[in-house]
Amino acid sequence: MAIIHPKLSGAANLVANYPMPYGAKWANDIRTNAITAFNAQGAPHKRDEYWRYTDPSELTVVPTKPAALFSNDESPMFDLVDCIRIVFVDGIIDTDRSDDLSLIGASIEMLSDVTSTDIHWAKDLYGKLESNGQNPVHRPLAALNTAVAGHGLVIHVTSKCDKPLAINYVHNSETSDVMLHHIIKIDEGAEFTLLESGAGAARFNSVIEVDVSDDAEFHHVRTQGRDHERKTVTHLFGRLGHRSIFRSFTMTMNGILTRNDAVLEFTGDDAKATVAGACAGDGNNFHHDDTVFVTHDSINCESRQVFKKVLRNGATGVFQGKILVKADAQKTDGYQISQGLLLDENSNFLAKPELEIYADDVACSHGSTVGAIDEDALFYLASRGVPRKQAQDMLVLAFLAEAIEEIDNNDLANDIRDRLTAWMEHG
């Protein structure tokens, strides 16, 4: 009897689990290529080097394990921000709860409409950054997403948008297993801000491909929180043109498993990118993984990776971050910091920072630390009358602040700070 490799049988099970969307020829071709790539790679497995610290089985098991719904009475995220709002419930847009898809400076379409249109600009971007990002490291769950995601947004930004677009992903079914794929094309000199919040589904797989043209800006603030049993895997692919700016920040709390991949490539000179994250994990069923891969292939670009994780009661945080500087990418300034704050001995922070540099005139630095809370600072605060729990929260917030400071919009940063404070109070 033939022994089928678990990666391949896992891939076959996953492919069978999702209906393959059918659309225009170009879309079918892209999806077929993605499925071929995925089948060849196989499903991610805990013995894969790239999944060394994170067991992907929750993301690959078929069918997904149910996740109890999490209800709370908190106000919607970003509710004070003037923006266009779109709500997806278990992966399907809820038009009643969404604003009209009209945003000055951008056109917003549904992926399902776009992929059934014979001629559309999206054919040059859909799956493109994702497939570029498969090298040198395989990202099978992103390939699978390109192949089977039938829904998402297709956004073409032509000038400076007057408002952010805020997407809220609602998890409303205990067994929902959702793939969403957004593509965003930002024209020269245009600016776009994307806000995302919500757990999305019992199992949520999202891919975002962002093409940032010369002199364009992309800003991204995302919260993944307060849904204890959800599983999430996200991939954010970005290409940066000359003098472009790319900034992404994610705050995560709760959730059995979160894997956030960011894959950025500098193709133009003098561009700047930041990927940052703050995460607070509580309990031994919390596992959070940030995996970042930044490729410098142009001159005088700056990249920053800033990740902070607070972990307690057996929670696990992972950071895998790589800066690859190709031979021609002179004057690259690459910075990477990852820090874990462990509130007890049962929690874990695992970091794998990597630099791979082929150019000679570069300034790259990376650092990774793990530590406990500063008892002297705690005592100092307590001696002034601040109760221990509150004092600890203050120090935790202070620790995470450095990542939150990477958000350059003050209102959004304050929103994030307030929400984090509230989340820490409620758990």
Next chain:
Amino acid sequence: MLSIKNLQVELEEEDKQILKGIDLEIGEGEVHAIMGPNGSGKSTTSYVLAGKAGYKVTAGSAELYGNDLLDMNPEERAAAGLFLAFQYPVEIPGVGNMTFLRTAVNAQRKARGEDELSAGQFLKIVREKAKSLKIDADMLKRPVNVGFSGGEKKRNEILQMAMLEPKMCVLDETDSGLDVDAMKLVAEGVNALRDGKRSFLVITHYQRLLDHIKPDVVHIMANGRIIKSGGPELALEVEENGYADILAEVA
């Protein structure tokens, strides 16, 4: 007000006795000073009163207005009216000085069942007190003690004391590292808080501070004990002759 009886303290980690039976009675409105050689147990006394971890009380008691201090956690002691100005104030990156002060003031008010101060009320008071200590707005905005000079840290301690309005103030070498003018500022800060009810325990190595803050009683601590107590003249004697004579006298 503060009553310490036969206080004996060991380190938690190792079998080492630091305080070997301290007795100290500080009445309402009184100012006491403690002097003594390095390592004699002055800071330890202040830490044990404030509730720092790492020490084991093996005998004795410490009460503030009849309340057993040793039975409370540090924040309860603070709310009960105890304040310690640290010999080495801690830097806390990421926590704004102002946020910290307001949190502390309101936490204590809440613990005592009083109304919390609004942001406006708080700001008004803190500005006024900071001004008299020559603490500028920038220092209030910065993270707690981060990048403060030695003297700035000490003035920041006094600002906290002024904001918290404790009943019993313990100052551990608040004068060390201060220039002459800053020393006067700090002393004025302390004297401004003397209202006939509030009491002070001033730990110092130098007579100079005591010129400004006139103590009622001066104690000499050595090797975990108070070996001699007297009036302000005791501090002058130490300044003149050091501790040798006093140590010899009691030996």
